Amino acid sequence: MLVVSLAEGDYIMIGDKIRVHFDHKVSRDSLSLGIEAPRDIQILRGKLCEGGKAQKPGHQRAKKKVST
Numbered sequence: 001m002l003v004v005s006l007a008e009g010d011y012i013m014i015g016d017k018i019r020v021h022f023d024h025k026v027s028r029d030s031l032s033l034g035i036e037a038p039r040d041i042q043i044l045r046g047k048l049c050e051g052g053k054a055q056k057p058g059h060q061r062a063k064k065k066v067s068t
Contacts, residue, residue, distance in 0.1 A: 017041075 011021035
């Protein structure tokens with residue numbers, strides 16, 4: 001496991017196609033991350049993966065944030 005500290009605007013790359021960036025929203029018990037990845041890569045919260053609850057391909061997925 002890799003553990004990093006990110007400052008506002010920082011990001012990490014997973015391979016050459018997945019970018020995870022700190023979205024500068026932190027509260028007492030959560031933080032906000034942005035994940036940019038190709039549409040064919042499924043991204044799920046851990047809660048959905050536990051106990052076989054993962055969504056099947058084709059079900060609704062999080063909307064991608066489009067940067068301008």
